Amino acid sequence: MTHDSPRPARPSPRDGRQPSAADPGTGRVPVAAPADLLRRLRARASTDPVTHVERVPARPGTTAPWPRWAPEELRAAFARRGVTAPWRHQAEAAELAYAGRHVVVATGTASGKSLAYQLPALATLLADPRATVLYLAPTKALAADQLRAVAALELEDVRPACYDGDTPRAEREWIRRHSRFVLTNPDMLHHGMLPGHAQWSGFLRRLTHVVVDECHTYRGVFGSHVAHVLRRLRRQCAKYGRPTRPDLPAGPTFVLASATSGDPATTAGRLTGLPVTAVTEDTSPRGGVTFALWEPPLLPAAEDQVVDLAPVRRSALRETADLLADTVAEGVRTLAFVRSRKGAEVVAASARRGLDEAVPGLGERVAAYRAGYLREERRELERALLRGDLLGLASTNALELGVDLVGLDAVLICGWPGTRASLWQQAGRAGRSGGEALAVLVARDDPLDTYLVHHPEALFGRPVEATVLDPANPYVLAPQLACAAAEAPLTPADLELFGEGAKEAVESLVEAGALRQRPTGWYWRHRERPQVDLRGSDGAPVCVVEASTGRLLGTVDGGSSHFLVHPGAVYLHQGVSYVVDSLDLADGCALVHAEEPDWSTHARDVISLSVASVRSYADAGPVGLFLGEVDVTSQVVSYQRRRIASGEVIDTRPLDLPTRELRTVAVWFTVSPESLALAGVQPADIPGALHAAEHAAIGLLPLMATCDRWDIGGLSTAVHPDTEAPTVFVYDGHPGGAGFAERAYRTAGAWLRATRDAIAECGCDTGCPSCVQSPKCGNGNNPLSKPDAIRVLDVVLANLPPAEGTSLPALPQQGDRGGAVPAGDVSAAGDRASGDRATGDVPAAGDVRAGG
Incomplete structure (x- = not known):
């Protein structure tokens, strides 16, 4: 203080x-x-x-000399932009990349990571008039900003260009034929460039560098998808081949840029499937x-407010x-x-x-x-x-x-x-x-x-988190292999490229009728390409249209539509309020009219959860800690209208929207009723105790993993039919899991200790939003018992191993998931459960409830 x-x-x-x-x-x-x-x-x-x-x-900066191979033309161009010498970390990363070694530069914001990849990439383009470079950014805004930066160098014959969903079709053919520095995003690479690889064959044949910017954003299911998109890119580059310098390995060199993160070399290696060297010392001012x-x-407190x-x-x-x-x-x-x-x-x-x-x-x-x-x-x-x-x-x-x-x-x-x-x-x-x-x-x-x-x-003085992604997730791997087979038949060598679990995934795709095995490989059987969404947005975006004028206001992703633009929802656009008249999920269109109501809307849904399999568990006497697959079924059933000024609930109105099913990974713990009774938790108070502990555990898990509470869900029950004991579940809100539940299992002691401390240190008496209440709770935060939640967690912590990972059984290797690969529904990759659960908290695909 x-x-x-x-x-x-x-x-x-x-x-x-x-x-x-x-x-x-x-x-x-x-x-x-x-x-x-x-x-x-x-x-x-x-x-x-x-x-x-x-x-x-x-902090002052430390410069280094320009590399000997940097042409004078390029040095002069950077000098015109005010760069007279590179920082030492820029020069180190550039030297590695120019020598053909895959490298990730993981330094702070505004540390000049752009020059670290621009220098070797542009030097190669100037030295070889046929070479090409591909730049990938997670957002269009970042790609557009980098285009401005490269174009401002005014280098002859580089011809940088953005190729994304906003690129006019008239320009796309010119870019394919003439641009040597193409800036795009993983989505366009996945949906446009790789399926049309024949049209890009000349560009891919001459590709020398692939820049993956802000690679720390590729986490969870999105990151796992991008990892396989990069493997598909490597596969097509190998197919077309390219002339290389005798001293360089075949295939493009990957240069990754990341914010400071834990173990960036390992993360970058999992993302690309290649050995990567990390440059982490930030020498910029x-x-x-x-x-x-x-x-x-x-x-x-209001004068008429109830004291409790x-x-x-x-x-x-x-x-x-x-x-x-x-x-x-x-x-x-x-x-x-x-x-x-x-x-x-x-x-x-x-x-x-x-x-x-x-x-x-x-x-x-x-x-x-x-x-x-x-x-x-x-x-x-x-x-x-x-x-x-x-x-x-x-x-x-x-x-x-x-x-x-x-x-x-x-x-x-x-x-x-x-x-x-x-x-x-x-x-x-x-x-x-x-x-x-x-x-x-x-x-x-x-x-x-x-x-x-x-x-x-x-927050301060601690290393940042390691990025969590799992390329072996079968709900990611199987659809990505289907995409790869649609681009070119899969071969046994390709299975090695895609890593653990690929053989099993291909077998399940064959069994499901998606692939046909022939002596020369595995072939995609359908006329249409697999529909796979990298970002887990659950289908095509829904257009938001003003009914009276036909004007397109914007879009929301399919998963969010149940929560953001259901009939009766209030939708905001540039400060103007609209109320949704209708939602047509089949046509992907929500019709709205302008209105300034004095209420806001909050969607609610109900869920059920069953245990499908157990991967690993720890038997800690009266406490059990488990990691495994669960099936979650959810449906948005109603929405509340609440006064904006006071938060008062005006009414609850029913909705009729389709159900959603999710197979994902969960961590859960059970506590014996006898141990709870010894701790002073009465049988009638068990539901409120577990419910409060679940809310707080969901809220604190982002302290341990690269997720937020909207990525994860939970459920608590005094007796679950599959465990036959009081149980708290916390699960990933993505098909097949995203690695968050596994991280929770590994760090259970530290995670639940922080949860217990957060509840105990809160100054309220009976529980508040700062400790055990949740804005997503479909039960209206009832029942909740703050004192009994502390007692429950005391029992759990007294019996679990005290330190992270101590005495916990080793997790199975990636790909060993104890169940069949869900290959039959390749379009399901990226489907995401979301909403305010009536029986617990689950992730909201829409983000309207985040924040205050």
């Missing part, structure tokens, strides 16, 4: 006083130092909301960062919106990261209202940015931010990655972003020009957020 004494309040949009005057020469208000700005922000509150301030000191942990205050009700904190969304308005009024260029699309819209709209109340028209300097906007809207928002026309932007993590947002002064992070890697990526958006920066993490009323703002040691 810091002890800065608050300063007198400065003008604020909320008190109607005039903000600071702008410099007439630049149009910008002089920006206060981060520490001064933070004190001003703190001063507006009656109680200090800051629980900790971390000072990340500035860094401006100082003042990083504050901010806990919104408790709301005053849990205290409620101010919404993190409202707190972030007010902070965004304050910083913009100060002339501070600010980016606010919000967990959800709807949340980004709410923050931007609220900040605009506050600013306009103070200075009419000032609200126009704030906007929202998220996926689902049309291409023209996204590009104009990016240009407006770079020009300085916008001072504040509320964005989803679409702007977390390496888009070069020069000149930002502050970053607001609304809610824990899921991983320490994402936290530092988002914080690093400010101060990119080397200046001092302010970063503020605004805690949601959530167990993990509350734990972190009161345990800063869990």
